[in-house]
Amino acid sequence: MGEFGSKNSIKSFLIVFSIFIILITSTQVQAQNSIESGWEIVNSDVENDIVNVISTEGEIVWAFGRNGLIMNSNDKGLTWSINNQITNENLTSSDYLNGNLVVVGDNGKVIQLTEDNGWKDISIPGILTNLKGVAVTSEDSIFVIANNSRLWNYDGISWDEKIFDISNEFNSISFIDSNNGLNGIIVGDGGLILTTIDGGVNWELVESPEEIMDSNINSVDLFSSSKAYAITDSGEIIISRSLETSIGFDWDLVNENRITNNEINFVNIKVINPLKVIITGTNYVATSKDGGNTFEEHNLSLISNGMANFVNDLTFIDGYCGVAVGNNGLILLTAQNEYGCTEGLDQSVGFEIEEFNNFGTFIDKYAPWMLDGLMATMKIVGFGILFGFLIGITLAMCKTAPTSLKNMIESHLERVIFFSWLVIPFSVLISRHYENLMFTPITIIIALALTKFIEIYTKNNINNELNDREGLFGFIIPSDNRLFLTRSLGLSLIIGIPEFVGFELKGGLIMIINSINSFRSLDINGIEYIFSPVGDPIGFSYLLFGIGILIPGILLFTSNGKYSDIEISYYKDNKIKIKPWELRPLNSIATLYTDMFRNTPLVVQFLFLHFGIEIGMRIQQASDGVFDGIPYLADMFSDRIYLSAICALAMNSGAYQCETLRGAIAAIPSGQMEAGRSIGLTYIQTMRLIILPQSIRICIPPLGNEMVNLVLNSSLAMVIGYTELTRQGKLINAITFQITWTWGMVMISYFVVTWALALVLRRIENKTRIPGLGII
Incomplete structure (x- = not known):
């Protein structure tokens, strides 16, 4: 009957447990929509596609687009003014340095902002190719890139083309604003990276990381003389640091766990500070605050659907307040919260307590x-x-x-000496060599296992009459030498092994002295010493090891071979008997x-x-x-x-x-x-x-x-x-x-x-x- 009841209880449990598992595994987590976008739409009063945006001085922001569109804002992008049209060409890229704003576009068009906020046409003569990027390197030096791997340099008077034996398309160019514009980088299709360290006089082809050799690098941002970022069309981010070489020569892949959305074509990367990176792509904006390892996607649900690649470019004025532009006159401004600008990151609408009408x-x-x-x-x-x-x-x-201390010395002295003089020193030596304390116990375990294996092999194949009390590997220390070796073992436990060929093993007494000296540096007194294990855990460990080694060391060193008890007399011939050799x-x-x-x-x-x-x-x-x-x-x-x-x-x-x-x-x-x-x-x-x-x-x-x-x-x-x-x-x-x-x-x-x-x-x-x- 008892067995029948036991079986029924097990069956009942299995049924209840199975139902419980089915219930909790058949549900799905439903997301709670309590997040709003960190961007706001600003009225631009234009329908043209806005392709490029850049911040210059203070709160001034410029935007450029199709059919020669030029706009500017004097309040961080909140309100905009449309400038007089000076060209019908599409304006696609711009750069700014120390009051010098240059814009490039289709058919070789290059315009430069003058001191009276007018525009000066410095287009490349006789060139009808579309310009794709521009970099202002100094007051009188400008570089522009174009289709068919073409690069021009303007020295304030005329244009000079740099000729490359390269078939890869150029996609982006960036120079350091400081350092007199000596360091620059060009990136392009097929993992192309060109680097200069002499202001663009000479360019060197640099090997890109193996993972992106077949990818198109769409954008590069040379942030400083020590860090540069670039991004491919499929979302791989690479970084260059000036460690052993100049910036731009050595590149590493940052985000091995990259964004794997094949629908996104990544077109731009902006570096706000050494760790904060923003990337844009098809219907996509994301921010990383750890140097590109992980990204937080921005909520762009406020934009109407059907606008392909609507975010063309963005800029940040002060690291927190930014402006993004896109197709059909779209202008986005980072929203405001109680702390200032939101950086474009998603914002919680506030703490809301969910209401549940039923338990289900x-x-x-x-x-x-x-x-x-x-x-x-x-x-x-x-x-x-x-x-x-x-x-x-x-x-x-x-x-x-x-196994007591007496038993160890009487019956297993050979093993104790082998362990103390060979196994432990060898294990510590290995740990010090590899600078890893984990090797000490690992080596000891391996040595003991190997010793046991040799003992078994010796007993089974050489002398099967040996037992576990007859020495080590069949070797027994003669009785005349046992006392001398016992005392020598005790001395080694007290003072350790002296330095020999660069190796030293401290004994119990030395460990205790070093620990006490270490505790004195903690600046504690009296009863406060009970907290010394916290203040100096390594020193306390040495103290414990020292005491554990010193006590048997003293007993062995003072041994007379009789292993007798110690009697201490006190009041009226009463005695206290201590049995140190029975220590286990x-x-x-x-x-x-x-x-x-x-x-x-x-x-x-x-x-x-x-x-x-x-x-x-x-x-x-x-x-x-x-x-x-x-x-x-x-x-x-x-x-x-x-x-x-x-x-x-x-x-x-x-x-x-x-x-x-x-x-x-x-x-x-x-x-x-x-x-x-x-x-x-x-x-x-x-x-x-x-x-x-x-x-x-x-x-x-x-x-x-x-x-x-x-x-x-x-x-x-x-x-x-x-x-x-x-x-x-x-x-x-x-x-x-x-x-x-x-x-x-x-x-x-x-x-x-x-x-x-x-x-x-x-x-x-x-x-x-x-x-x-x-x-x-």
Whole structure:
């Protein structure tokens, strides 16, 4: 009957859980339209296409367009005046430098603004080609580019054409406003880049990045002598920095994750400051504030549909207030908010509380949010349980290990010397060579594994009569030399290994002295020294290592080979007996770990591990490039918050699981360990084959309780910014103020996870119960 009920409960759970998953995965998030455009339409009173716009001095803005259209504004683009028509040619590009404004257009037309706001015609004689770009480099020097890879230079008197053996079309030209106009760049089709550093006298063809060699570079902006940006028609952005060479010679691709909308033809790039970049294209304007890595698209919904390529050009007056122009006389002005100009970025219309008429509407919108939080919780819980169990069982074996200091010297002196004088120094040397502390434990583990393999091979293939107490690789230190080597080992632990061929390993005494000297520099006194681990964590680590090495070092150095107890007499012949040789190193290390994690709050451990020692970032840096090409692992090891959350949960849970497992191991009769050792099994083999299988079966109920607590404690991961279930609930509640519905969904989600886990553990407990053990 009990078994029948158990099966029914499992079936019921599976049905309920399946329905829950179907409900929350069948919904879609609906966007809330509470954003308005950061641009406003300005009346231009013209219908011609406006092709080019430029800001000159103060609040003055000029605009140029089809059929010789010339307009200007004296108030940052708010109101406009139409100038007298001086040409019928289309005006397509302009440039300004120190009072010198030059405009170019079709059929070689070039006009220059005079001091009385008139226009002077300085067109290229006999040229009917369309000019595509202009750059004013000094008071009497102008460069223009045209179709068919043609370049002219005006020296204030006449035009001189620069001849190139190039078939690629020129698309854009830019010179630095400062530096006497010495640095300039031309870009064009087929990844063409030309650079000059002598004011345009000589031009050098520069190799473009491999990713854009077949792309057409439509626009370039030489911002300063140290930075230049360019953009291709398909949205790749490249940057040149003057690091080892002059600006314009070395280019790198900026946005590897570029905009992939094939409908956009990118035509222009403007650099406002070293990090702020604005790009325009077909029905598209976007701003980047991180040097072109990510872009925020502007909301241009205020423009009527059907106007292809309506944004032709834009300019910014002061980095925040700007003007954009387009087809059919379109002029856009950056909107105003309480802080000034909006930079053209989208603006929130204000905080609005969503209203939900029924629970179904609420579920339709926010159930996917809950599912995302639930999956994020399951990710850290799964790895937290796995790693926590591995940590717990390792610590439990260390805590119950009978190996004492006396046992190590009497039976395993060869191993201790090999480990202390060869493995550790070699591992530290490797770490120092590669400047990565991660190599120390990795090298030690590899060395120990290799040592164990050689021992097994020696025993099985050379001398199968050896046991685990007979030296190392069959070598045993003679009894006459054991005391001398024991004391030498103790001395090396106290003072370390002196500097030898550039290598030095400090001993326990030196570590302690250096740590104390380091603490003195913290400028703290008295009881304030309890906070020294925070002020100098490295120094405190050295102090702990120093104490841990110095105590056994003193015992070994003063050893007489008898390993006797120490008796201290006090009042009326009373004595205190100290048994230093019964010190168990593995037990001490495990006890220190468990005491640390069981006596501090978990939320503090989250904060300390992530923001203090930055464990997630360190793991991410150590694994950089290791898991490239492996989809799940690459994403996992690139998220430092996720790594920190797993470490905090696993380390904390491991300390509690250690005590649970230690109690279960202690419950196994000692005769079973003795029986295992009597048939030739080592301690590790006896634990693995005899003790642990029984211990784990005994402690499944308390381990299950700890795992359920781990699931619930995962909610604390939100304090480091991890988007798990509780944090999603807080976000939903902050938006909707539906307290009951939100936290009810969170509570049910946690219940589903923990109930499923409890059922699985209950099933495992029933299947693995030791017959005859217990009263149930």
